[in-house]
Amino acid sequence: MAALGGSIARRYAKALFEIGVAEGNYEKLGQELEDLARAYGESAELRLALENPMIKPSEKTAILKALLPRVAPSPSVQRFAQLLLERGRIGLLRGAARAYRTLADERAGQVRATVTSAAALGAPELDRVRRALEARTGRKVIVQTAVDPGLIGGVVARVGDLVLDGSVRTQLEEMRHRLLN
Amino acid sequence: MKRTLGRVWLFGAALGFALLLAGTSARAEEEIHGGVGSARTDTAAEHVEAEHGEHEEEGAPSIDPKKLGLQFLNFGVLVFILVKFGGGAINKMLKSRHEQLKADLASASELRAAAEAKLKKQEARLATLENEIADMRRNLKAEAEAEKARLIAASEERAARIKAETTFLIEQQVRDADQRLRRESADAALKIAEEILKKSIGAADQQKLLETFVGDVERRPDAGRAV
Numbered sequence: 001m002a003a004l005g006g007s008i009a010r011r012y013a014k015a016l017f018e019i020g021v022a023e024g025n026y027e028k029l030g031q032e033l034e035d036l037a038r039a040y041g042e043s044a045e046l047r048l049a050l051e052n053p054m055i056k057p058s059e060k061t062a063i064l065k066a067l068l069p070r071v072a073p074s075p076s077v078q079r080f081a082q083l084l085l086e087r088g089r090i091g092l093l094r095g096a097a098r099a100y101r102t103l104a105d106e107r108a109g110q111v112r113a114t115v116t117s118a119a120a121l122g123a124p125e126l127d128r129v130r131r132a133l134e135a136r137t138g139r140k141v142i143v144q145t146a147v148d149p150g151l152i153g154g155v156v157a158r159v160g161d162l163v164l165d166g167s168v169r170t171q172l173e174e175m176r177h178r179l180l181n
Numbered sequence: 182m183k184r185t186l187g188r189v190w191l192f193g194a195a196l197g198f199a200l201l202l203a204g205t206s207a208r209a210e211e212e213i214h215g216g217v218g219s220a221r222t223d224t225a226a227e228h229v230e231a232e233h234g235e236h237e238e239e240g241a242p243s244i245d246p247k248k249l250g251l252q253f254l255n256f257g258v259l260v261f262i263l264v265k266f267g268g269g270a271i272n273k274m275l276k277s278r279h280e281q282l283k284a285d286l287a288s289a290s291e292l293r294a295a296a297e298a299k300l301k302k303q304e305a306r307l308a309t310l311e312n313e314i315a316d317m318r319r320n321l322k323a324e325a326e327a328e329k330a331r332l333i334a335a336s337e338e339r340a341a342r343i344k345a346e347t348t349f350l351i352e353q354q355v356r357d358a359d360q361r362l363r364r365e366s367a368d369a370a371l372k373i374a375e376e377i378l379k380k381s382i383g384a385a386d387q388q389k390l391l392e393t394f395v396g397d398v399e400r401r402p403d404a405g406r407a408v
Binding site for chain 2: 117118119121125128129132133135136152153154155157164166168172175176179180
């Protein structure tokens with residue numbers, strides 16, 4: 001079911017992305033779509049109002065119209081959000097934003113990476129990791145960071161479907177596996 | 182049957198005639214001895230006593246030839262009647278009796294032969310009975326030995342199977358215990374290592390780990406795994 005939702009979200013995202021490419025503002029549309037998806041994900045009241053079948057569609061439309069000018073001023077993004085609401089697909093908003101970002105990154109020749117470390121990394125360390133990842137993927141890498149003390153030490157980087165694990169936690173697990181076998 | 186009855190009737194009639202003849206001769210004798218019959222009747226007791234006295238006086242009875250001759254005649258008539266009229270029936274009866282006795286003797290002889298044959302058979306069987314008993318004893322012993330061997334073989338086979346199963350179970354339990362011990366040892370060792378690392382890893386170590394990670398990413402194309 002999630003895979004089906006992801007596929008549908010990608011189709012909607014691709015449609016908006018093609019509009020943005022045609023208009024020459026796909027990066028701006030992508031940013032507005034991400035802002036809208038973040039606002040939707042962070043507000044439980046907004047999700048409840050827009051996904052509740054007991055609330056009339058006209059009321060939902062009014063709520064969305066009140067929100068959109070502040071978060072997504074572009075008419076294309078507003079029409080996109082209204083279309084999702086009318087089709088009962090407003091719950092796919094966050095998935096559509098992720099798919100749009102992937103499409104935009106591919107077009108820009110860049111990839112996003114999540115770098116998780118046991119302790120917060122400084123800018124020089126992050127830059128070293130970014131350069132190493134760019135060398136590995138051959139593409140520009142946009143790094144997002146996260147901290148997980150459970151790693152004990154080291155770094156875990158996830159680039160698309162690829163995971164590069166240099167954490168102490170994983171090394172301990174490998175040692176345990178070797179001891180048992 | 183009818184003829185036989187006729188003969189018997191004739192035999193009876195002849196016998197009656199003979200007895201009548203004998204009675205007539207007896208009366209004639211009395212008349213010769215006693216004179217007038219009625220007169221002697223009146224004095225019968227006296228005559229008897231007198232005669233008795235005479236006999237005691239004389240000592241032995243006298244033989245009257247005439248009376249004896251009549252008695253012989255009487256006997257001869259009786260023999261004639263018996264031979265003439267009863268001889269056939271008696272002969273026939275004797276012959277029938279003879280045949281019956283012969284048949285009984287033959288039957289008895291056959292029974293005796295059969296009994297003797299049976300006796301011989303029983304004696305022969307008795308003679309071989311010891312051998313039969315010995316054979317039965319040998320057969321029973323052989324069967325008992327065979328059963329004993331079969332039971333021993335079955336018991337040994339079962340014991341071997343139980344031993345193999347037990348050995349397998351023991352080995353399995355040893356393997357499980359070994360695995361469990363290894364797992365527990367590994368968990369304990371890693372837990373201790375984790376605690377030590379958490380306490381001892383500092384900024385310099387984190388920097389070194391980062392350098393190692395970057396080096397691996399840059400130098401090892403096979404580093405990392407797809408998810």
